[in-house]
Structures are given as C-alpha cells and as structure tokens.
Amino acid sequence: xxxxxxxxxxxxxxxxxxxxxxxxxxxxxxxxxxxxxxxxxxxxxxxxxxxxxxxxxxxxxxxxxxxxxxxxxxxxxxxxxxxxxxxxxxxxx
Numbered sequence: 001x002x003x004x005x006x007x008x009x010x011x012x013x014x015x016x017x018x019x020x021x022x023x024x025x026x027x028x029x030x031x032x033x034x035x036x037x038x039x040x041x042x043x044x045x046x047x048x049x050x051x052x053x054x055x056x057x058x059x060x061x062x063x064x065x066x067x068x069x070x071x072x073x074x075x076x077x078x079x080x081x082x083x084x085x086x087x088x089x090x091x092x093x
Contacts, residue, residue, distance in 0.1 A: 026090070050088075053089050055084070057085075057089075060082055060085055061081075061082060064078065065078075
C-alpha cells in the first residue's frame with residue numbers, strides 16, 4: 001500500500017478548546033464594529049498634533065539622524081531613542 005501525502009495530524013477537539021476572549025479583546029472588537037476605534041484614533045492624532053508631540057518627535061529623530069549620520073540610522077534605532085521620550089511628552093502638563 002502506498003502512503004498518502006504527509007499531512008499534519010488532525011487536532012483532537014479536546015486538545016485546544018476555544019479560548020474565551022478577554023475583556024480587552026471584547027472591547028476592541030466592539031470599538032472596531034461600531035467604528036468608534038477609528039474616531040478615537042483620529043481624535044488622538046489631532047490632540048498629539050495640537051500639543052506639539054508630533055513636531056517634537058520629528059525634531060528628536062532629525063537630531064539623532066544628524067548626530068549618527070543619515071545613512072547610519074535604522075528605524076529600530078529611532079524607535080529605541082524616541083519611545084521613552086514620546087511617552088513622557090504631553091502627559092506632564
């Protein structure tokens with residue numbers, strides 16, 4: 001007898017029961033379904049621009065790129081430098 005194509009084993013129904021969504025996941029789903037998540041994201045963008053956060057993040061990135069040399073900077077470098085600073089701006093008011 002020839003064997004059939006190798007396939008991964010079929011999981012048993014008892015092995016992986018459906019995971020209950022967390023409250024955070026439920027809220028996220030409801031926000032997406034209602035369209036409120038996009039509205040909140042737009043409001044957040046507007047507020048960050050109003051308080052100068054976006055401009056300050058740009059300035060920090062540009063200064064870092066000038067210091068290290070434009071060709072020697074990666075996106076990961078910028079994220080590493082900007083993230084701690086970005087979390088502290090606008091919340092200090």
